[in-house]
Amino acid sequence: MGLVWWEHPVLQKAALFYENGTGGAADDPYASRNAPFINPAAHLDKIKYHSDLDYMEVSHGPTNVTISHASVAAGSGPGGEVGLNGVLQFPATVTNHDLLTHGLGYVPDFMVIYDGDVIYPGRPVQVLSDGRTRKVAANATSSVIRLREWAVRTSNSMAAASRTYTVIVFREPRAPSGIVLRHWDPVTGILTLARGRFRSDRRYLQVVPGGTPFGFAKGRTIDWDNGTIRYVDPDGSVFEIVPASFAMKVRMSSEPNDAPYGPSMAYAGSFAGSSSVLVKVP
Incomplete structure (x- = not known):
């Protein structure tokens, strides 16, 4: 052969x-x-x-774009509750950002990279210990590549954050x-x-190590367990937005507030991510 x-x-x-x-x-x-x-x-x-x-000819990029994500105000629990264990409100904010105008006249294939990895829908870009989380997802129109941002907030505010994203756009064959x-x-x-x-x-686009390659997941990046999710980046970084201390109790408003909280609502699975490949643009 x-x-x-x-x-x-x-x-x-x-x-x-x-x-x-x-x-x-x-x-x-x-x-x-x-x-x-x-x-x-x-x-x-x-x-x-x-x-x-289709060998994914590059039309635009890699182009670095820095986005200033605004601060997120603190949330509050139900009125009159005493001994509140925590607050998670989702989504607290939703914001769209234009990353790049490509002007191709059709919806192209593209990649948006953060921290060395191609992002997937819902990728956390700011995670704090009590569950405060800022997430992003990328999408394309016939003229621009956009980033959609939303946040999960707690009873604490979340500070503004600056993040740099790398955009690559591919033209049709x-x-x-x-x-x-x-x-x-x-x-x-x-x-x-x-x-x-x-x-x-x-x-x-090339599949090759060395230089400044980007990690691209070849399979699943999110797992669901115990009512919440774990995110695993192509490079193996793990993100969990529900802290181990978060628990819940259910009671009627007329009942006393001495009912115990249930078990932790944090992720309890064992998902370790999928295989990945390093890609780069010469």
Whole structure:
């Protein structure tokens, strides 16, 4: 099973791949040995390059944007309660921030990075011991990349915080142009493949360690247990917003206030996060 470069002028495909066994004629694109050429999505482990795949060409960034998150006022418990164990109010505030105007005219793929990791919806960016938490999630429109912020507050106020986010925006795969499947320019050193869909002078997302890579989770980042959640970053950092001291009791307003509190409502599971990969932009 050798490493094969194929370019097919009728099918308009170009690919570098490992053969899928030895079945069929080597020059037959539909032979089982050439299955990665015809159906790359089903044989990603054998693909080094295929013109049908989206290699996530960078349109904007990496761009650093600093957001000044406002302070959050303290919350209060139910009126007349005595011996209150704690207050958690969610959400206390909701704010939108524009991070970057991309102007592509369509909703693009993108990444927003904080503290070295690509953020996931609800990623905490400010966590205090009594449960005060500031969370963010990123979204895109046809013109901008935005950050949505909300907070969980307690009976204590939360100070303002400045956070820097890195934004990367990817453009849609380019439409083929011309008829040349492979071209090397010895003067500029630029390699062009698949009728211009790939050029070596463009920037693409890379999976590679070293430099300043960003952690990207390949699976789940949030777990639910005991009525609350644990967040685990791609780098293994763990966040839990409900403190171990938080408990609850239920009583009628006419009943005495001597009922005991229940057990801790903090996370009690064992979720350790998912595997991750380091990505970077040259």
